[in-house]
Amino acid sequence: MKILVTGGAGYIGSHTWIALREAGHTPVIVDNFANASPRVLSRLGQLFQTEPVCIAGDIRNATLIERVIEDHGCEAVIHFAGYKAVGESMAEPLKYFEVNVGGTERLLTAMANTGVRKLIFSSSATVYGDPEILPIPEDHPLSTASVYGQTKLIVEDMLRALHASDPQWAIAILRYFNPVGAHPSGLIGEDPADTPNNLMPFIAQVAVGRRPHLNVFGNDYPTPDGTGVRDYIHVCDLAEGHVAALSLLDEPQCTALNLGTGKGHSVLEMVEAFERASGRHVPYRITDRRPGDIASCYADPSRAEALTGWRAERGLDEMCADVWRWQSQNPLGYLDVAAE
Numbered sequence: 001m002k003i004l005v006t007g008g009a010g011y012i013g014s015h016t017w018i019a020l021r022e023a024g025h026t027p028v029i030v031d032n033f034a035n036a037s038p039r040v041l042s043r044l045g046q047l048f049q050t051e052p053v054c055i056a057g058d059i060r061n062a063t064l065i066e067r068v069i070e071d072h073g074c075e076a077v078i079h080f081a082g083y084k085a086v087g088e089s090m091a092e093p094l095k096y097f098e099v100n101v102g103g104t105e106r107l108l109t110a111m112a113n114t115g116v117r118k119l120i121f122s123s124s125a126t127v128y129g130d131p132e133i134l135p136i137p138e139d140h141p142l143s144t145a146s147v148y149g150q151t152k153l154i155v156e157d158m159l160r161a162l163h164a165s166d167p168q169w170a171i172a173i174l175r176y177f178n179p180v181g182a183h184p185s186g187l188i189g190e191d192p193a194d195t196p197n198n199l200m201p202f203i204a205q206v207a208v209g210r211r212p213h214l215n216v217f218g219n220d221y222p223t224p225d226g227t228g229v230r231d232y233i234h235v236c237d238l239a240e241g242h243v244a245a246l247s248l249l250d251e252p253q254c255t256a257l258n259l260g261t262g263k264g265h266s267v268l269e270m271v272e273a274f275e276r277a278s279g280r281h282v283p284y285r286i287t288d289r290r291p292g293d294i295a296s297c298y299a300d301p302s303r304a305e306a307l308t309g310w311r312a313e314r315g316l317d318e319m320c321a322d323v324w325r326w327q328s329q330n331p332l333g334y335l336d337v338a339a340e
Contacts, residue, residue, distance in 0.1 A: 003026065006078070009032055012080055017052055018048075086126070102134050131294070156246065163254035170252050173256040177230065182323050204326075207282050218290075277320035
C-alpha cells in the first residue's frame with residue numbers, strides 16, 4: 001500500500017516508516033518538524049540507500065494534505081502528528097486542542113474529499129485515566145485527567161461518530177502504553193527537544209552525562225518498591241503493531257486495540273535494567289509525587305494478538321540496550337552530526 005504517515009519524522013513515526021518499508025509498503029511522510037529533526041531523513045536514508053519521501057507541511061493545511069494524497073496515490077493514512085507532553089498540555093491547552101483535535105478534523109476532511117477512508121490513529125493509554133482493572137482491557141471505562149488525554153479521547157469520539165455516520169470508513173485506534181527503545185542500528189531514537197517528559201530518555205541522558213541525576217517522583221505508591229509501574233513497549237514492537245493493524249483496514253469498522261506488553265515495570269526496575277545495559281551508574285533522588293500520576297498502568301494486549309496476530313516480542317534488557325546504543329552513539333541526539 002501507499003500510505004500517508006503524518007508526523008512520520010518523529011520518534012514513533014520514523015520507526016514505523018522502517019517497519020512499513022520492511023513489509024513492502026510505500027510510506028509518504030508529512031511533517032512540520034515541530035517535534036522532529038530533519039536529520040532523521042538522512043539517517044533513514046542510510047538504512048535503505050534512499051531518503052524517505054517527505055513533504056514539509058502541517059496537518060491543519062487540508063489543501064496540502066489533499067494534494068499529497070492525490071499526487072502520491074495514498075490509499076491509507078497513519079496519523080501520528082500532534083503534541084504529546086502532558087505538562088505542556090495543561091499550561092497551553094489551546095495549542096493542544098488546535099493541533100491535536102483541529103488538525104485531525106482537517107486531516108479527516110482532506111481524506112473524505114479524496115475518497116481515502118482507511119485510517120490508523122495514534123491514541124494513548126491516558127484515555128483509561130486511573131485504571132479500575134489491571135491489566136487494562138479495551139472496554140475499560142474511558143476518562144482522563146490531562147488536556148493531552150482529553151484531545152486523544154475527543155479524537156477517538158470523533159472517529160467513532162464519523163464511522164457511525166459513514167460506515168465505509170475503516171479505522172483502527174491504537175492505544176499506546178509507554179514506548180521506549182530505539183532502532184538496533186543506533187541511527188534513530190528518541191530525541192526530546194528540551195527536558196525529557198518521559199522516564200527512559202531522562203535515564204539515558206543521566207547515563208551519558210548530560211544530566212546529573214534522575215528525579216523519581218514518589219516512592220510511596222502501593223507497588224512492590226513504592227515507585228510507579230508502567231507497561232514499557234519497545235518502539236520497534238510498536239511500529240510492527242501498526243503494520244499488523246493495516247489488516248484491520250480491509251473491512252469497514254472502527255475498533256480500538258491496546259499496544260503494550262501486558263507486563264508492568266517500576267521506575268527503579270527500569271533504572272536497574274539500564275545500569276545493566278550501559279554499565280553506567282544512574283544516580284537518582286526521590287522527590288514528591290507529581291499531581292495526576294497513578295500507581296500502576298499496564299495493558300491487556302490479547303485483543304491485538306487475536307485480531308492481527310501481533311504481540312510484543314522484545315524484553316526489557318533489549319529495550320535498554322537499544323536505547324544505550326542510540327544515546328552513546330549520539331550523546332546530543334540529532335544535534336550530534338558525527339554520523340551524518
